[in-house]
Amino acid sequence: xxxxxxxxxxxxxxxxxxxxxxxxIGSSIGVGIAGExxxxxxxxxPAQFSKVLxxxxxxxxxGIYGLLIGFVTLTQIxxxxxxxxxxxxxxxxxxxxxxxxxxxxxxSAISQGKASVASIGLVAKRPDQFGKAMIFPAMxxxxxxxxxxxxxxxxxxxxxxxx
Amino acid sequence: xxxxxxKKALICGMKKxxxxxxxxxxxxxxxxxHPAVEDDGVFQKTETLPQKTEGERAAALARQALDVLNxxxxxxxxxLSAFEGRQILSVDRYQEMRDQCPxxxxxxxxxxxxxxxxxxxxxxxxRLEQQREELVPWSxxxxxxxxxxxxxxxxxxGSFPEALTVQGLMEALAEKTEAPVEAELVSSxxxxxxxxxxxxxKDGPAVESALKELGFQRAPASSATPARRTRELEEETQxxxxxxxxxxxxxxxxxxxxxxxxxxxxxxQMQAEESQALGTLAQSQNVxxxxxxxxxxxxxxxxxxxxxxxxxxxxxxDPDPEEDVPVLLHNNKFAEPVEGIVEGYxxxxxxxxxxxxxxxxxxxxxxxxxxxxxxxxxILVAACAYAMKKCPRMEAGMKRTLRMFLxxxxxxIFWGLMFGSFFGDAVNVIATTxxxxxxxRLAPLWFxxxxxxxxMLVFSFALGIVHLFTxxxxxxxxxxxxxxxxxxxxxxxxxxxxxGGCIVYILTMPMMTGMLELSFTLPSAVxxxxxxxxxxxxxxxxxxxxxxxxxxxxxxxxxxxxAYGITSYLSDILSYSRLxxxxxxxxxxxxxxxxxxxxxGNSIPGAILFVLVFxxxxxxxxxxxxxxxxxxxxxxQYVEFFGKFxxxxxxxxxxxxxxxxxxxxxxxxxx
Numbered sequence: 001x002x003x004x005x006x007x008x009x010x011x012x013x014x015x016x017x018x019x020x021x022x023x024x025i026g027s028s029i030g031v032g033i034a035g036e037x038x039x040x041x042x043x044x045x046p047a048q049f050s051k052v053l054x055x056x057x058x059x060x061x062x063g064i065y066g067l068l069i070g071f072v073t074l075t076q077i078x079x080x081x082x083x084x085x086x087x088x089x090x091x092x093x094x095x096x097x098x099x100x101x102x103x104x105x106x107x108s109a110i111s112q113g114k115a116s117v118a119s120i121g122l123v124a125k126r127p128d129q130f131g132k133a134m135i136f137p138a139m140x141x142x143x144x145x146x147x148x149x150x151x152x153x154x155x156x157x158x159x160x161x162x163x
Numbered sequence: 164x165x166x167x168x169x170k171k172a173l174i175c176g177m178k179k180x181x182x183x184x185x186x187x188x189x190x191x192x193x194x195x196x197h198p199a200v201e202d203d204g205v206f207q208k209t210e211t212l213p214q215k216t217e218g219e220r221a222a223a224l225a226r227q228a229l230d231v232l233n234x235x236x237x238x239x240x241x242x243l244s245a246f247e248g249r250q251i252l253s254v255d256r257y258q259e260m261r262d263q264c265p266x267x268x269x270x271x272x273x274x275x276x277x278x279x280x281x282x283x284x285x286x287x288x289x290r291l292e293q294q295r296e297e298l299v300p301w302s303x304x305x306x307x308x309x310x311x312x313x314x315x316x317x318x319x320x321g322s323f324p325e326a327l328t329v330q331g332l333m334e335a336l337a338e339k340t341e342a343p344v345e346a347e348l349v350s351s352x353x354x355x356x357x358x359x360x361x362x363x364x365k366d367g368p369a370v371e372s373a374l375k376e377l378g379f380q381r382a383p384a385s386s387a388t389p390a391r392r393t394r395e396l397e398e399e400t401q402x403x404x405x406x407x408x409x410x411x412x413x414x415x416x417x418x419x420x421x422x423x424x425x426x427x428x429x430x431x432q433m434q435a436e437e438s439q440a441l442g443t444l445a446q447s448q449n450v451x452x453x454x455x456x457x458x459x460x461x462x463x464x465x466x467x468x469x470x471x472x473x474x475x476x477x478x479x480x481d482p483d484p485e486e487d488v489p490v491l492l493h494n495n496k497f498a499e500p501v502e503g504i505v506e507g508y509x510x511x512x513x514x515x516x517x518x519x520x521x522x523x524x525x526x527x528x529x530x531x532x533x534x535x536x537x538x539x540x541x542i543l544v545a546a547c548a549y550a551m552k553k554c555p556r557m558e559a560g561m562k563r564t565l566r567m568f569l570x571x572x573x574x575x576i577f578w579g580l581m582f583g584s585f586f587g588d589a590v591n592v593i594a595t596t597x598x599x600x601x602x603x604r605l606a607p608l609w610f611x612x613x614x615x616x617x618x619m620l621v622f623s624f625a626l627g628i629v630h631l632f633t634x635x636x637x638x639x640x641x642x643x644x645x646x647x648x649x650x651x652x653x654x655x656x657x658x659x660x661x662x663g664g665c666i667v668y669i670l671t672m673p674m675m676t677g678m679l680e681l682s683f684t685l686p687s688a689v690x691x692x693x694x695x696x697x698x699x700x701x702x703x704x705x706x707x708x709x710x711x712x713x714x715x716x717x718x719x720x721x722x723x724x725x726a727y728g729i730t731s732y733l734s735d736i737l738s739y740s741r742l743x744x745x746x747x748x749x750x751x752x753x754x755x756x757x758x759x760x761x762x763x764g765n766s767i768p769g770a771i772l773f774v775l776v777f778x779x780x781x782x783x784x785x786x787x788x789x790x791x792x793x794x795x796x797x798x799x800q801y802v803e804f805f806g807k808f809x810x811x812x813x814x815x816x817x818x819x820x821x822x823x824x825x826x827x828x829x830x831x832x833x834x
Binding site: 054057058060061064065067068071072080130131132134135138139141142145146148149152153156 | 617755
């Protein structure tokens with residue numbers, strides 16, 4: 001059965017795609033809601049453009065981390081060139097390794113987007129407090145970074161396993 | 164290297180010199196005015212709010228006029244205009260421009276009037292357009308639309324809100340009235356059909372009511388035929404548009420007034436500030452009294468300058484320890500750029516040292532580690548250096564920020580070389596794809612984080628521990644300086660023992676060192692020693708961190724809660740894993756773009772694709788990752804580092820000065 005023979009690489013690819021997919025969706029939502037708030041501020045005070053733009057972009061990093069995990073997985077399993085010969089169990093491991101980034105990326109990007117909206121409101125009222133406003137969304141991102149860390153360590157670790 | 168010492172200034176002078184003294188102080192910009200004397204029988208404050216409001220209003224009007232001018236005659240701006248800073252104005256030129264103010268004021272009024280005129284004219288255009296559209300269905304009709312009939316006949320010109328034929332209309336009419344009616348269809352569409360109806364004069368009222376029941380609407384009345392009326396409307400539209408163009412030209416003709424307008428805006432802004440300062444003066448019949456804070460280093464020069472110019476008495480004294488003295492930071496060239504970051508958190512509170520000089524080196528290192536690409540660092544350095552060279556008059560704050568990114572860029576280059584990243588793996592990709600030399604690559608001076616992520620993670624944690632312990636050291640320093648030796652042992656030394664002991668103990672466990680891929684494991688004897696040190700620290704913390712409570716039970720409970728704070732050290736250290744994550748993000752995304760670009764291989768389309776993808780991709784990557792590095796460096800400084808020792812809460816030194824947008828008339832004390 002050709003499907004069973006190639007199930008490993010299929011599972012691994014599924015993991016790579018899920019990481020890029022969910023983290024990307026989360027970031028789109030987060031950057032989207034922050035963008036709405038940012039556009040509102042700029043109608044009142046165009047001088048705040050650069051500040052609110054920065055705040056809007058903060059929830060965008062999860063999408064990048066998702067891409068990163070997706071890409072690293074693709075290179076590890078040989079889809080980007082090389083042999084794509086992965087055992088079923090290894091494929092399943094890759095899939096599992098990608099999940100932290102997929103789940104945490106999705107949820108944290110949305111939450112970070114909401115924190116960004118609040119911070120954009122803060123900057124609109126008190127532009128001098130930009131330094132602090134930036135920190136609130138960045139606090140949320142810590143968890144995306146931790147998920148990225150686990151995903152990436154797991155992916156590199158799986159490559160060295162002899163199963 | 165620290166918070167600037169302030170002197171309290173008390174200046175007493177003749178009332179006649181009041182204006183001149185204030186003018187002088189405003190141009191110097193070294194004194195923060197602070198009301199000191201309350202109203203009493205002798206000294207009183209003047210109410211200056213109306214003057215201040217008036218100045219602000221005039222400044223706002225000038226600003227509006229300037230906006231109008233910029234809308235119709237946009238100013239030519241260079242790429243670097245945002246960095247250029249204010250023009251410097253000599254005192255002579257200042258006088259000259261000030262004398263010109265009345266004329267400029269007229270221009271302001273003229274500009275605002277012209278802009279209003281354009282607004283009104285633009286507003287009338289839609290109405291004309293609508294009238295013209297109403298006439299479109301009637302365009303083939305050759306009678307005036309207000310034609311009401313002849314002596315014997317009555318005419319109805321109008322439309323029904325549905326598609327109707329002549330026959331359909333006649334049938335519908337026959338049901339309502341028996342009067343003979345002649346109908347002619349002028350035009351018809353899905354939405355409406357236009358008819359010309361004729362009946363005998365005596366049947367008029369009956370026909371009219373029948374038509375009304377059918378939903379008849381009279382055509383827009385006009386004494387000209389539809390075709391002529393349409394032409395008239397078109398001509399009027401054109402006339403108004405021409406007038407708008409002329410008015411716009413009139414505004415553009417005033418473009419030469421742009422500089423005076425800018426000056427006027429600044430001038431009124433200065434007036435408003437001066438009025439505000441005037442309001443804080445205590446004045447008696449002949450004398451005024453002014454108090455405030457001035458940096459100690461400039462106090463003497465200010466006093467001398469005042470004495471030379473005016474009949475005043477300036478006295479400088481040390482402020483009371485209780486007083487809320489404003490904070491001004493002063494640091495060397497290396498640390499100064501980070502002052503803005505410290506200010507973004509909070510300025511040092513009473514008795515706190517200025518953290519800028521310890522923050523600065525870590526700031527540059529952490530930023531460089533997160534961006535970690537030699538090429539991106541080069542771009543950053545080149546861009547900042549270029550902007551700083553091109554715009555020597557740049558505002559101090561902007562200059563500081565650019566210098567900060569310049570230093571961050573240098574650090575980025577350093578770490579990029581350490582990790583062998585130059586536009587990611589561009590060197591290798593270009594050599595492989597276009598020159599068929601896969602052996603050429605930029606070798607890292609240290610190691611590649613992508614291939615050894617665990618090593619990078621350990622390095623990040625180690626740097627984090629150094630960073631956190633430095634924060635604790637600053638706390639130790641400031642506690643010792645203020646003489647709280649016991650507190651320094653309780654709050655710092657015990658923590659050093661506990662956290663440090665735990666870390667060393669972890670390094671003696673083969674499981675942990677294996678996991679962290681370290682090449683060494685400390686002998687277990689060290690572990691025992693470390694455990695003892697940590698235990699002493701722990702006991703010390705439990706016994707002392709609730710020391711403000713009297714009862715021992717409460718004190719111990721608080722102590723145990725205090726010791727629970729060790730978990731915050733764990734999360735703080737883990738937080739530095741972002742150094743690895745962000746560093747990897749930069750290099751992996753660069754790699755993605757390089758791979759994408761080299762997909763078509765070594766051919767002409769391949770080279771074109773590579774250049775395109777390379778330019779767009781790396782611009783994007785640099786922008787996103789530089790932003791990420793900035794935000795997360797700030798976070799590590801604010802949350803992890805400052806959290807260990809720094810409270811802030813100081814008030815910023817805001818001297819009475821010229822806070823203008825376009826011109827700067829500051830003169831130096833020496834002149």
